[in-house]
Amino acid sequence: MAKSRKVNAKQGKMGQSNVYNLGTNTVLFFLTLNLVLTVLLMGGLYKHASWTTPKQRRTNREITGEQMEKKAITIDPNSIINLDHGDPTMFESFWKDMGEKATVVIPGWHMMSYFSNASNLCWFLEPEFANQVRRLHRTVGNALTDxxxxxxxxxxxxxxxxxLYALTSVEERQPVDVISAAPFYSMYPGITNFLKSGLFKWAGxxxxxxxxxxFIEIICSPNNPDGExxxxxxxxxxxxxxxxxMAYYWPQYTPMRGPVDHDITLFTVSxxxxxxxxxxxxxxxxxxDVARRMVKFIEMNSIGVSKDSQVRAAKILELVSDGYEFPDLGKPRLFDFGRRLMADRWQxxxxAVEVSGKFSLPDFPSEFCEFTKELAETYPAFAWxxxxxxxxxxxxxxFGRLKILTRSGTHFGAGPEYVRISMLDRDANFDEFIRRISSQA
Ligand SMILES: Cc1ncc(COP(=O)(O)O)c(C=O)c1O
Structure with missing residues (x-):
């Protein structure tokens, strides 16, 4: 009785297993058989299937943003293709491929104050955004920031x-003239005259x-619409x-001639x-003083600038710089992606323009690019x-009759024989645009 109670106690501990009741030799026999069968089975599988790690399996299942774009979207040949705006959606596939790294999460209680740094001249400027702006200009070498x-x-x-507000004064006897060389960015006249300001007016x-x-001269370089x-x-x-x-002074569009050193320079993440x-x-x-007056304008116009947006922009700029500062990390590189795509589209x-015989485009000489350290072509964001x-x-x-929306040269201080066409749209729209103008041959 005592012996059997002891065995039952052990059985309970082993989860009611019968193994404990078998002889040691029998157990060894079954274990060895199990091992041999497992090795044979795995060997067979190995011959017939490719061997992937869980990470590889995940990667194999994923398709890149670029592929997704091509796969998912086909354009109805009768649809309207809108290339009027310079909406830069071609970059979406790059950021899809960047994946989680570009995701920004902002807790509900973060950045609720109006102020970013009350002691800074630009009190609504997020310090990390400013850091990343300076870093990116250093990395690319397109503007001095010190x-x-x-x-x-x-x-x-x-x-x-x-x-425009900062460069003029209420003491002005009459509105200051604002000018830009034609063809000029079509928004300059509208921005200048929109509120019929007594401080400045558009003068062409x-x-x-x-x-x-x-007078105030706006110099857009590379120029929207013609890329000059x-x-x-x-x-x-x-x-x-x-x-x-200098919205377009970035390596995907134009060779970098070195850092600009102007009194007032504008850039945009757009x-x-x-x-x-x-x-x-x-x-x-x-x-x-000019900077202070600009801040005053933004204070009166929007009491600062969204911190959420600045934090997102800071992360985006950080990843762009990382791609070039730490090439060993193998992160995607924005300007390489942009240049590749633009080169393909311009080619x-x-x-298509040559084959059609109906249109012409400006030509640009190749130039040495201080960023890539090689001879580079110009690929403007718009086709003029x-x-x-x-x-x-x-x-x-x-182009309207081809159901392609473009913007007439008349909006840019030029003639109706010109149109501006966005080169920055999604692949599917661009492909359909090329198909339609090729059909004009
Ligand atoms: C030359 C130029 N400047 C400024 C802007 C405005 O850009 P944002 O989106 O930053 O307002 C654009 C937009 O197309 C532009 O082409």
Whole structure:
């Protein structure tokens, strides 16, 4: 009785196993058999299936953002293709591939105050955003940031408004003329005149300007719409009255000629990284009084700039710089992606234009790029396309009949024979655009 109680207790501990009742030799026999069968089975599987780690299996299942784009979307040949706006959706696939690393999570109680740093001249500027702006300019080498104030704005659009305010004064006898060389960015006249300000007014093409010697010139370089790298046309009575809009001075669009050193320079994440919806731009400003007046404008206009957006923009800029500062980490590289895609698109567009015989495009010489350290082509964000022959009477109308929305040259201070076409749309739209103009041959 005592012996059997002892065995039962052990059985209980082993989870009622019968193994404990078998002889040691029998147990060894079954264990060995089990091992041999397992090895044989695994060997068979190995011959017939590829061997993947769980991580590889996950990667194999994933398709890249670029592939997803191509796979999922086919465009109805009768649909309207909208290439009127410069909506930079072509960058979506890059950021899809970046995945979780670009995700920003903001707890509900974070950044509730109006203030980012009350003691800073630009009190609504998030310090980390400012750090990443300086870092990216250092990495790319496209602008000097030392001894400059960084002013953040709701896109560079708000910064253009703020700069016009900052460069003028209520003591002005009459509104100061604002000019830009044609073809100029079509929003400049609208931004300048929208509120019928008593401080400034739009005065058109800088090349045709004969007005007062106190004027403000906006220099867009590379230029929207034609991609030209530009210098000021005129010398104002006040040489500080120049606004350098450098939204497209990034390596995916143009060879880098080195860091710019202007009094006022504007940039935007919209065109640098494609995050137009984040609505973040920044100004690099030398003069503290001008910077202070810009801050005053933004205070009156929107009491600062979304911190959530600045934090998101900071993360995005950080990842772009990481790609180049730490190449060994193998992170995707934005400017390489952008250049590759733009090179492909421009090559296909030029080919289609040549075959059609109905249009022409500006040519750009190759230049040494200080960023890539090699000879590089120019791939503007817009095609400034000219319709030849009869179509030149109304180039926008010609494309309208192909159900392609473009923006007429008349909005840019040029003639109706020109249209501006966005090169930054999603692959599927761009492919359909090329298909339609190729059909004109
Ligand atoms: C030359 C230029 N400046 C400024 C802007 C405005 O950009 P944001 O989206 O930062 O307001 C654009 C947008 O297309 C632009 O092309």
């Amino acid at each position: 001894d400059r104030h960084i002013i953040v704005g709701v896109g560079s659009t708000q910064l253009i408004h703020a700069t 093409d800088a090349k045709a300007y004969t007005g007062d010697s106190n 790298l530009r210098n000021p046309i005129l010398v104002s009575q006040n040489p500080g009255n120049q606004i350098h809009d 065109k640098a990284t494609g995050h137009a919806g984040t609505r973040i731009g920044w100004a690099l400003v030398k003069d503290a 296909r567009l030029r080919q 396309l000219r319709c030849e022959g009869d179509a030149g009477e109304d180039c926008e109308g010609f």
